[in-house]
Amino acid sequence: MAHTDQSKIRNFCIIAHIDHGKSTLADRIIEQTGLLTSREMQAQVLDNMELERERGITIKAQAVRTVYKAKDGQEYIFNLIDTPGHVDFNYEVSRSLAACDGAILVVDAAQGIEAQTLANVYLALDHDLDVFPVINKIDLPSAEPQRVIDEIEDVIGLEAQDAPLISAKNGIGIDEVLEQIVQKVPAPKGDPNAPLQALIFDCVYDSYKGVIVFCRIMEGTVKKGTEILMMATGAREEVVEVGYFGAGQFIPCEELSAGMVGYITASIKNVKDTAVGDTVTDAMNPCKEPLPGYKKVLSMVYCGIYPADGAKYPDLRDALEKLQLNDASLFYEPETSIALGFGFRCGFLGLLHLEIIQERLEREYNLDLVTTAPGVVYKVHKTNGDVIELTNPSNLPDPSEIEYMEEPIVSAEIMVTSEFIGSIMELCQERRGRYLGMEYIEGTRALLKYELPLNEIIYDFFDALKSRSRGYASFDYDIKGYEQSKLVKLDILINREEVDALSFIVHADSAYERGRKMCEKLKDEIPRHLFEIPIQAAVGGKIIARETVKAMRKDVLAKCYGGDITRKKKLLEKQKEGKKRMRQVGNVEIPQKAFMSVLKLDDKD
Amino acid sequence: MKDDSLMLYLHVPFCVKKCNYCDFLSFASGDDTKERYVDALCKELVGRKQEMLGRRVSSIFFGGGTPSLLSHARIRRILDLIRRIAYVDKNAEITMECNPGTATFENLKGYREAGVNRLSIGLQSASSKELKLLGRIHDYRTFLKTYQDARKAGFLGVNVDLMSAIPGQDLAAFRETLESVLGLSPQPEHLSVYSLILEEGTKFWQWDQEGRFQGDLAIPSEEVDRAIYADTRERLTKAGYEQYEISNYAKPGFECRHNLGYWTRRDYLGLGLGAASLLSEVRYQNETDIGKYLADPLAGRSAQTLSKKDQMEEFLFLGLRKCKGVPKKEFLECFGSSLSEVYSAVIEKNVSNGLLEEDEEGIRLTKRGMDLANYVCAQFLLDEV
Numbered sequence: 001m002a003h004t005d006q007s008k009i010r011n012f013c014i015i016a017h018i019d020h021g022k023s024t025l026a027d028r029i030i031e032q033t034g035l036l037t038s039r040e041m042q043a044q045v046l047d048n049m050e051l052e053r054e055r056g057i058t059i060k061a062q063a064v065r066t067v068y069k070a071k072d073g074q075e076y077i078f079n080l081i082d083t084p085g086h087v088d089f090n091y092e093v094s095r096s097l098a099a100c101d102g103a104i105l106v107v108d109a110a111q112g113i114e115a116q117t118l119a120n121v122y123l124a125l126d127h128d129l130d131v132f133p134v135i136n137k138i139d140l141p142s143a144e145p146q147r148v149i150d151e152i153e154d155v156i157g158l159e160a161q162d163a164p165l166i167s168a169k170n171g172i173g174i175d176e177v178l179e180q181i182v183q184k185v186p187a188p189k190g191d192p193n194a195p196l197q198a199l200i201f202d203c204v205y206d207s208y209k210g211v212i213v214f215c216r217i218m219e220g221t222v223k224k225g226t227e228i229l230m231m232a233t234g235a236r237e238e239v240v241e242v243g244y245f246g247a248g249q250f251i252p253c254e255e256l257s258a259g260m261v262g263y264i265t266a267s268i269k270n271v272k273d274t275a276v277g278d279t280v281t282d283a284m285n286p287c288k289e290p291l292p293g294y295k296k297v298l299s300m301v302y303c304g305i306y307p308a309d310g311a312k313y314p315d316l317r318d319a320l321e322k323l324q325l326n327d328a329s330l331f332y333e334p335e336t337s338i339a340l341g342f343g344f345r346c347g348f349l350g351l352l353h354l355e356i357i358q359e360r361l362e363r364e365y366n367l368d369l370v371t372t373a374p375g376v377v378y379k380v381h382k383t384n385g386d387v388i389e390l391t392n393p394s395n396l397p398d399p400s401e402i403e404y405m406e407e408p409i410v411s412a413e414i415m416v417t418s419e420f421i422g423s424i425m426e427l428c429q430e431r432r433g434r435y436l437g438m439e440y441i442e443g444t445r446a447l448l449k450y451e452l453p454l455n456e457i458i459y460d461f462f463d464a465l466k467s468r469s470r471g472y473a474s475f476d477y478d479i480k481g482y483e484q485s486k487l488v489k490l491d492i493l494i495n496r497e498e499v500d501a502l503s504f505i506v507h508a509d510s511a512y513e514r515g516r517k518m519c520e521k522l523k524d525e526i527p528r529h530l531f532e533i534p535i536q537a538a539v540g541g542k543i544i545a546r547e548t549v550k551a552m553r554k555d556v557l558a559k560c561y562g563g564d565i566t567r568k569k570k571l572l573e574k575q576k577e578g579k580k581r582m583r584q585v586g587n588v589e590i591p592q593k594a595f596m597s598v599l600k601l602d603d604k605d
Numbered sequence: 606m607k608d609d610s611l612m613l614y615l616h617v618p619f620c621v622k623k624c625n626y627c628d629f630l631s632f633a634s635g636d637d638t639k640e641r642y643v644d645a646l647c648k649e650l651v652g653r654k655q656e657m658l659g660r661r662v663s664s665i666f667f668g669g670g671t672p673s674l675l676s677h678a679r680i681r682r683i684l685d686l687i688r689r690i691a692y693v694d695k696n697a698e699i700t701m702e703c704n705p706g707t708a709t710f711e712n713l714k715g716y717r718e719a720g721v722n723r724l725s726i727g728l729q730s731a732s733s734k735e736l737k738l739l740g741r742i743h744d745y746r747t748f749l750k751t752y753q754d755a756r757k758a759g760f761l762g763v764n765v766d767l768m769s770a771i772p773g774q775d776l777a778a779f780r781e782t783l784e785s786v787l788g789l790s791p792q793p794e795h796l797s798v799y800s801l802i803l804e805e806g807t808k809f810w811q812w813d814q815e816g817r818f819q820g821d822l823a824i825p826s827e828e829v830d831r832a833i834y835a836d837t838r839e840r841l842t843k844a845g846y847e848q849y850e851i852s853n854y855a856k857p858g859f860e861c862r863h864n865l866g867y868w869t870r871r872d873y874l875g876l877g878l879g880a881a882s883l884l885s886e887v888r889y890q891n892e893t894d895i896g897k898y899l900a901d902p903l904a905g906r907s908a909q910t911l912s913k914k915d916q917m918e919e920f921l922f923l924g925l926r927k928c929k930g931v932p933k934k935e936f937l938e939c940f941g942s943s944l945s946e947v948y949s950a951v952i953e954k955n956v957s958n959g960l961l962e963e964d965e966e967g968i969r970l971t972k973r974g975m976d977l978a979n980y981v982c983a984q985f986l987l988d989e990v
Binding site (some may be wrong): 303334482530553554555557558559560562563565566568569571572573575576579 | 827859862873881882926974977978979980982983984986
């Protein structure tokens with residue numbers, strides 16, 4: 001049979017800075033190509049989301065196929081591939097982009113170009129995508145479309161004079177966008193009869209179908225019964241079903257041929273067998289080499305996650321297992337803390353990823369968690385020549401065995417209006433940033449370039465950035481590599497006992513300041529006990545800061561009569577409930593949130 | 606074990622004006638509302654006749670608000686009604702709360718003649734400055750008049766309410782109030798000394814939020830508060846009073862039986878706006894909306910059945926308020942298990958921390974335990990089974 005006509009296929013994605021209207025434009029495209037009426041759109045998309053949530057698979061559609069009847073009278077197949085919009089997921093973004101042939105760049109008519117706009121455009125251009133701009137939110141009173149068009153031409157160098165001026169929210173100018181997709185996104189190439197070569201850009205786990213692999217067919221054809229081979233992981237399976245993406249549903253079809261975007265199921269039980277970026281080929285007739293760009297995803301940020309109630313440890317383990325089915329970039333392994341008991345050391349792509357996982361564990365699995373301060377991966381070079389990748393501060397070897405340590409460094413780009421340049425530079429300086437340079441984008445905006453230690457930006461850098469620029473600064477970064485650094489382990493002693501879960505690695509110069517703030521914070525968090533409790537910060541056994549929680553003096557209600565009893569009992573119950581949320585360390589009870597208090601030490605803002 | 610005795614509580618929600626620290630169910634009102642309220646109260650009494658059937662009323666307590674805003678005729682009307690529909694023990698303790706300046710000698714005499722035999726006067730402080738801050742309507746001279754009138758009217762059991770930890774107060778200032786009261790002749794038979802608690806919704810709470818309790822009006826520190834508490838206990842013991850509850854002191858034989866009843870979980874029937882009751886295993890609360898109560902005083906009473914766990918917990922946290930503590934024998938009789946079966950770990954821990962004392966009779970708070978009563982009592986709440 002004839003393969004699908006490649007000249008009638010357009011594979012594209014939408015790139016934008018956060019809040020510039022990417023999702024809204026995607027919705028409009030789906031709606032106006034007639035895949036769904038606007039009424040169905042509400043009903044169907046929402047229903048499906050709920051189902052997805054129930055099954056614990058991805059919350060947002062990763063790709064959708066629609067059919068557009070263009071002004072030339074021809075019908076075109078649009079494959080819109082959704083890309084995650086955060087720097088944590090840069091690798092995933094790059095794989096999604098690799099599955100496309102073109103990209104729509106959405107720029108807010110009032111905000112103009114932002115840090116993520118640039119980062120995303122460069123990423124798209126790196127993947128040889130044809131990018132065309134769209135100016136969104138033109139109906140806002142503060143919209144300045146011409147200024148933004150000029151900016152796009154000046155800064156990015158993209159032809160923008162014929163960019164559609166649209167309002168995705170109000171459905172203005174969408175026709176023009178659809179026409180430009182046909183004209184400006186190139187049709188896919190590739191030989192349907194060549195050996196199979198397909199790029200995995202995402203996958204989800206379904207309890208009935210197993211792993212559902214999202215892929216773009218670069219060369220060849222795949223259909224039911226093909227024995228496929230994942231070139232990086234080596235997994236082999238027979239294809240059970242192929243198909244494409246309806247609005248929130250999987251629609252089976254005969255075959256997927258070169259140029260198409262769709263899914264494959266093959267009774268794959270383990271999501272680890274399907275790595276994003278891997279190449280799928282025909283085991284019987286393999287392609288010569290895999291597609292370029294595959295990387296093993298590495299965790300950048302680690303933290304300890306413990307159940308608040310120790311008895312819930314098995315529940316936490318099950319929940320992590322389930323989450324990992326859909327998220328191969330989540331890493332976890334069991335660990336034990338003297339203070340917190342049994343839990344897991346978990347690795348994430350970044351802080352946002354960490355927060356998403358934490359939120360999902362709490363919301364979807366109804367778990368109450370204690371999370372330790374997130375840290376990065378340090379390289380510890382020992383005197384005996386060994387190199388340890390340190391993910392848990394407690395495992396730091398004795399200082400006498402350490403030759404030197406290295407920490408990860410990122411290249412950061414911060415876009416900011418000129419009035420805030422000073423305060424942002426000050427912030428970067430405080431965070432041990434190395435100034436690389438500054439470019440003026442246009443009269444009033446600048447792009448600051450810094451190198452920053454990753455461990456300085458994972459806590460609250462983003463919040464600090466926002467508050468010091470009144471929300472105007474935008475930020476993007478890339479991991480650059482490792483550099484030697486003067487790092488020490490800061491220990492916290494409560495009632496003279498070291499609390500392992502509170503230890504963290506910090507630059508030697510900020511150890512004193514951090515230690516002091518930490519003690520102050522803990523003093524407020526730890527309730528009074530029957531006895532006085534010293535709280536100390538120490539580096540290598542030397543005490544560098546101290547606070548004291550005074551002994552309890554009074555905790556009594558003067559009055560208690562007939563009507564009061566219910567109230568009094570509620571008060572006692574609250575008190576008892578509070579105790580449950582405490583962790584016993586030695587004979588001191590520490591509230592759960594104290595373990596996370598290290599996160600919020602920047603009280604300046 | 607429950608006996609056949611029953612205590613009655615009657616709530617009188619009226620005040621001349623609301624005090625700045627008060628979060629009780631009370632408000633100012635006209636004479637017409639008072640009349641309608643007494644009507645409703647009587648209607649409720651009649652309606653609850655069944656609940657008093659076969660019971661011996663061992664104490665009656667008029668609380669408020671300010672019960673002394675009701676004339677002696679109205680109090681008599683209520684007491685006469687109770688005697689008609691229920692069996693009131695001839696030795697019953699009948700207490701009325703009274704605020705200085707609200708009761709004339711004539712009324713006090715009338716209350717006494719109507720059967721009231723114990724009077725509780727809300728003095729709070731002997732300092733005019735403190736009284737003004739608290740928003741009280743009286744000064745110390747007014748109190749003296751009321752106190753003497755009460756004695757003249759024949760009241761033998763008189764309690765005086767005092768308040769400590771008033772903003773700006775120190776140990777010496779409180780001591781002055783205490784000495785003034787001990788200088789009365791005759792001395793009150795009973796004293797209640799409460800430390801002030803800032804309650805949400807009161808003016809004091811608001812003022813504290815606004816930062817007005819600073820400097821001269823600083824809220825006494827925990828250290829000062831506890832010093833006052835210890836000093837009061839010492840001074841009153843020397844003066845012949847015995848502490849029998851966290852905040853209550855009495856000359857021998859003058860303990861308030863009604864309040865002791867609350868702390869030993871005797872049955873009580875609460876009547877009037879918002880009044881609480883405990884009848885066997887059920888706790889009730891009356892309607893708290895005055896309009897609704899006046900319209901139908903028997904409607905709107907909510908009920909909560911107490912589980913055995915609830916009852917045990919109450920038995921402990923109420924019982925521990927008393928200096929005598931929780932008796933082992935009664936616990937066993939009430940619940941069929943011994944105190945140590947249920948609570949041995951908690952008892953042991955608190956005994957070793959110096960907060961509880963244990964002997965054959967029972968368990969009780971130590972002096973330090975009284976300072977930290979909530980901390981101790983919270984540990985006696987049981988986990989859900």
